[in-house]
Amino acid sequence: MNPVVAVVLAAALLVAPGPAGLRRLGAGRSGARPRIPIPPAPVAAMAVGALVGGLLGGVAGAPAGAAAAEVVRRRRRRSRDRASSVAEAGELAESLARIVAELRGGAHPAAALDGVRADGPLAERTLAPAAAAARLGDDVPAALTRVAARGSTRLRAELHRTAAAWSLAERHGAPLAALLDGVLTDLRWRLAFEARTHARAAGARATASVLTALPLLGLGLGHLVGAAPLAVLRDGLLGQVLLLVGVALLLAGVTWADRLAAGSAS
Template identity: 60%
Template sequence: MACAALAAAIGCLPGSAAVARFAVLWPVRIARHGRRVWTAGPTVLGGCAGLLVAGPGGALAGALVTFTIRRRRARHRASSSAAAASAQLADAVSRITEELRAGSHPATALGGVRADGPLAREILVPAAAAARLGDGVASALRRGAAGRPEIAADVERIAAAWSLAERHGIPLAELLTRAHDDIRWRARFGATVRAQLAGPRATASVLTALPLLGIALGQLVGADPIAVLRSGVLGQVMLVIGVALAAAGVAWSEQILRSAVP
């Protein structure tokens, strides 16, 4: 417990001023390194807790459980972020289309990104800068979505519409209207599917928790399965295999449910 508390304290220490200064020079590299440390820290703590409770097999099981929970939460956050980005991007495209129909120049319409949501603003700011400088807007849009693969398809539709308008003289407002309708429909359809999958997600969670219920029932009837899992090589192997199968079941069910959402 002392080692676990010390590891948690080290993980919560603030960064030094030197690291902050270097982060200005290499922001992407420092951010990725910090993300890896933040991901590995709870897994190590889970392994330490499992080691204290159930020995070496418990360490592997604890690390696997922590990793599975964090991965599942990260996927849910990514899905929510993608849905929010699609909604904000659709609102931004609607605003740009309305300004174009009112007679605004495309560069002026793109320059109003301050009124958009933060996720859409992050994607459209490079395009607004490119429009002011007379650079290619479509390529700037693709650059803005380079780090967001979950929103790349929607941005590609907008970039393709912008390229068609610049190359063939097609009214940009009409093309952006079609892109807006498509993005909005996909966002609404995805939200509907996610709402309908709430029941299957709950069922998968209950099935995942059933082994814990079986262990609790075994303790109540006096079989003492916890002592069996904690002692002996066979018990340790059974613990690791059981947790690994449960984690595989969670990953499989998440993949099935995630593939149903556009």
């Protein structure tokens, strides 16, 4: 099959609507329709990768494409998780800053927590159970701990610190505003430090991306000069072995570079 057709088929599979999209598409249709089973993200990514790899690289291209698709999916998921975690921590910091300001202005802790509904969707989802507990006279630190158990690693740590500060203020009568301000200062310092280290590792990540793209550029240049590198890799046992070894080394290099960048940013 033509490589262009393979790429178009892969793009069609990648942009196919997910379960929510299928439900919206079927909402306006009358009558009951059989539901189309949607495979999990890892299975779908590996299936698309195996399809493209098999069309372009033959028998060995299928497992190579599946492995490459799974590595790309995991990298994208880590990037999305980090962005979501940073946004969540940023909204939590802004919400804590507002709560501290209202407490210092003489507001009741329940009233200060109740304003979380205007702090943003992430902060509201995080602190709304604590606000409800404060309105009902329930245990606010326990509510924060319950939310922390369902959150990300970063959010779990920050909410545990907030719960500890709140519990200390309730047990010993320490100023709640001062304790929460300490938690806020620590959270802002952590966010600033992570932003600096992440920016410092940008050069390493860019170098890794360029080095990863070089083999693909080499295949393109080979086609331009008429060497037909894909035909060499697709035909014969030696070409298939070279394809598997090359993709394995490429993915190992990508994974290693990601770990190095993550280590320098931690």
